[in-house]
Amino acid sequence: MGTIKGFWQHTNGKVYAIKSTTLGEIVGAAGPFDPDDIGDLENYDYTPAIVDWVERALAEKKLHRYK
Numbered sequence: 284m285g286t287i288k289g290f291w292q293h294t295n296g297k298v299y300a301i302k303s304t305t306l307g308e309i310v311g312a313a314g315p316f317d318p319d320d321i322g323d324l325e326n327y328d329y330t331p332a333i334v335d336w337v338e339r340a341l342a343e344k345k346l347h348r349y350k
Contacts, residue, residue, distance in 0.1 A: 286310065288324040292349035293340060301337060302329040312337045318349070 285305045292298050297315035304310060311329025340346045 288327075288329075290321060290324070290349040291337075291341075291346040292318065294345045298349050299333075299337065299346070300324055300327045300329065309334050309337055309341075 286302050287305060288300065288302045290298050291301050293315070296318065298318050298321050299312055299314035299316070300321070301309060302311040311331055312333050313327040313329055314333075337346065
């Protein structure tokens with residue numbers, strides 16, 4: 284199964300790199316980063332450490348697609 288990577292911005296201004304399956308299951312994330320300090324999506328270490336937090340923030344509509 285393939286994965287999708289993208290940047291998402293929290294309402295607090297910080298940006299997160301999020302990796303999910305093509306079915307929408309979040310499998311890893313990295314961050315937080317300042318918007319002017321983000322790099323290539325391929326260069327991050329996507330870990331499950333903050334996946335629960337990311338899922339809650341998405342459910343609460345506190346994260347929105349960035350770039």
